[in-house]
Amino acid sequence: MFRGVQPALLGYLRVIAADAAEDVASETWLQVVAGLGGFRGGEAAFRAWVFTIARHRAVDAGRARARRRTVPLGQDDLAGLTVPDAGEAALEAISTQAVVALLATLPRDQAEIILLRVVAGLSSREVGRLVGKSPGAVRVAAHRGLRRLATLVDREGVTA
Numbered sequence: 001m002f003r004g005v006q007p008a009l010l011g012y013l014r015v016i017a018a019d020a021a022e023d024v025a026s027e028t029w030l031q032v033v034a035g036l037g038g039f040r041g042g043e044a045a046f047r048a049w050v051f052t053i054a055r056h057r058a059v060d061a062g063r064a065r066a067r068r069r070t071v072p073l074g075q076d077d078l079a080g081l082t083v084p085d086a087g088e089a090a091l092e093a094i095s096t097q098a099v100v101a102l103l104a105t106l107p108r109d110q111a112e113i114i115l116l117r118v119v120a121g122l123s124s125r126e127v128g129r130l131v132g133k134s135p136g137a138v139r140v141a142a143h144r145g146l147r148r149l150a151t152l153v154d155r156e157g158v159t160a
Contacts, residue, residue, distance in 0.1 A: 005046075011115060015100060015103050015112065016115075024054065024058050028050065032053060044122075109141055110141050110144060116131070117138070117142050124136075
């Protein structure tokens, strides 16, 4: 299940939690493991449950970030760090960044709904419950967002 859900979860969190996506994903999985004994349901219910936890952890992370100040690291602080298999990581980052950049141009609610519907594979009803909207409002927001993305892709000439 982890391998099937993790890529979609990270894509979703990169939009709603930006810089803290990996940390929020880790916190999400810790909570999933802790609550797994009480979980009942199939695969679709599991995905909805994981994304609900992720959304709550992202909100918590945003609140925590707002309460504490951060000090950015300079180039000298990063000099000793290396990335294993940098070429592969760079290709993956480019495609992920292109998708995130396109989604970031959408209103936040549309981007979140598209990620939950398309990437996470949740139903309109499940997404509506998660974001506090009716299933009809979710379908409308997803349609508008996807139409806007199609226009952007045509204009930017983005290819898969």
